Amino acid sequence: MRGNTAEALAPGTLTLMDLGYTDTGRFLDAIEAGAHFLVRLKAQHDPKVLRVHVGKGERVRARGMRLTDALLQGVLKEDGGLIDVDVLLEKHGRTAPARVVAVEGPEGERRWYLTTVERRVLTAREVAEAYRLRWRVELLFKALKSGVGLTALRATRPGAVLSLVYAKVTALALSRLLELSMQQKTGESGKEEATGRLALVLALTRCAPLLMSHAMMSRGVTLAQLEERILLIAEVTARSRQQRRERERRKREASLGSGR
Numbered sequence: 001m002r003g004n005t006a007e008a009l010a011p012g013t014l015t016l017m018d019l020g021y022t023d024t025g026r027f028l029d030a031i032e033a034g035a036h037f038l039v040r041l042k043a044q045h046d047p048k049v050l051r052v053h054v055g056k057g058e059r060v061r062a063r064g065m066r067l068t069d070a071l072l073q074g075v076l077k078e079d080g081g082l083i084d085v086d087v088l089l090e091k092h093g094r095t096a097p098a099r100v101v102a103v104e105g106p107e108g109e110r111r112w113y114l115t116t117v118e119r120r121v122l123t124a125r126e127v128a129e130a131y132r133l134r135w136r137v138e139l140l141f142k143a144l145k146s147g148v149g150l151t152a153l154r155a156t157r158p159g160a161v162l163s164l165v166y167a168k169v170t171a172l173a174l175s176r177l178l179e180l181s182m183q184q185k186t187g188e189s190g191k192e193e194a195t196g197r198l199a200l201v202l203a204l205t206r207c208a209p210l211l212m213s214h215a216m217m218s219r220g221v222t223l224a225q226l227e228e229r230i231l232l233i234a235e236v237t238a239r240s241r242q243q244r245r246e247r248e249r250r251k252r253e254a255s256l257g258s259g260r
Contacts, residue, residue, distance in 0.1 A: 024091040031089075031096040031116055038131055041100055041112035043068070047087035050097060052076060054084035054124060067100065078104065084124045087114075103128040140172075148172050154237070 024045060030037045046068050052059040056077040062070045067087065070076040076083065081104030089098050101113045101124045113127050122130060144150045148168040155161045216226050 024089055025094075027089055027098065027114070028091060028094050028096050031098070036116045038113060038115040038117060038127065038134075040131070041114040045089075045114065047089055047098070047100065047114075049076065050086040050088055052085050053119065054082050055079050078102065078110075082124045084119070101127045143172055143175075144168070147175075154233075 027037060027039075046066050049062045049065055049067055049070055052062050055062075056079045057070075058075045062075045062085075065073075065075060067076075067085075076085070083100070083102035085100050087098050087100045089096050099115050099117070099119075101115065102110050103113070103124060105111050111128060113131055115122075115127055117127065117130075148171055150165070150168050153161055153164050155164055216229075221229075
C-alpha cells in the first residue's frame with residue numbers, strides 16, 4: 001500500500017499490500033470502502049472457511065472451520081497444488097467475506113494469499129503471479145528514488161522539472177533495456193540486482209547527458225551555450241555544496257563551544 005490511505009482504499013482500486021499491512025481491521029476497511037487488496041496470508045489471520053472452490057477433502061465439513069483446523073485435520077487438501085476457498089474475516093464484531101488462495105511453489109512449498117479479487121478476474125495461479133509482480137514494482141520505485149534520484153530535483157521552474165523527470169525516467173528505461181541485453185548474453189538471471197545497478201550507472205553516465213544535449217540543441221541551443229549552462233550548473237552546485245559544508249562546520253563548532 002502506497003500513499004494516502006484514503007487514496008489507496010478508493011472504490012474499485014486494487015492494492016498490493018506488503019507484509020507491514022497485516023491487520024484484519026485494514027482489510028475490513030478496504031472491503032467496506034469498495035476497494036480490493038492482495039496480500040500474503042499470515043498464520044495470525046486463520047479465518048473461517050465459508051466455501052471450498054478448489055481443494056480436496058470433505059468440502060461440506062470444512063465450512064465453518066478455521067482454516068488451520070481444516071488443514072491439520074485433513075478436511076481440506078490441495079488439488080493439483082492449489083487451494084481456493086471463500087473465508088470470513090472477523091474483528092471486533094465486524095465481518096466481511098474474502099478469498100484465500102494457496103499455490104505450490106517451485107520447491108514444493110505452499111504459498112498463501114488473501115484477496116478480494118473475484119475468480120472471474122484472477123484465477124488461483126494468477127493471484128500468485130500478480131503478487132510476484134509486486135516485487136518488480138518495489139524495485140522500480142527503489143530505482144526511481146535512489147537510483148536516478150527522482151526525489152531530489154535541483155530545479156524549480158515547471159519546464160525544467162518536467163525535463164529532468166523525463167530525462168531520469170528515460171535513463172531508467174535505457175538501463176532496463178541494457179540490463180535485459182546483458183542478461184541475454186550472459187544467461188545469468190540470478191544476478192538481477194547487481195546487473196541492474198551496473199546498467200543504471202552506464203545509462204546515467206553515458207546516455208543521460210547525450211539525451212539532454214540533443215534536447216537542448218533541438219530547441220536552438222548551440223554547443224557553446226550548452227557548455228556555458230553546464231559550467232554554470234556546476235558552479236552553482238559547487239557553491240551550494242561549499243555553503244552546506246560551511247554551515248555544518250559552524251554547527252559543529254557551536255555544539256563544541258556549548259559543551260564546555
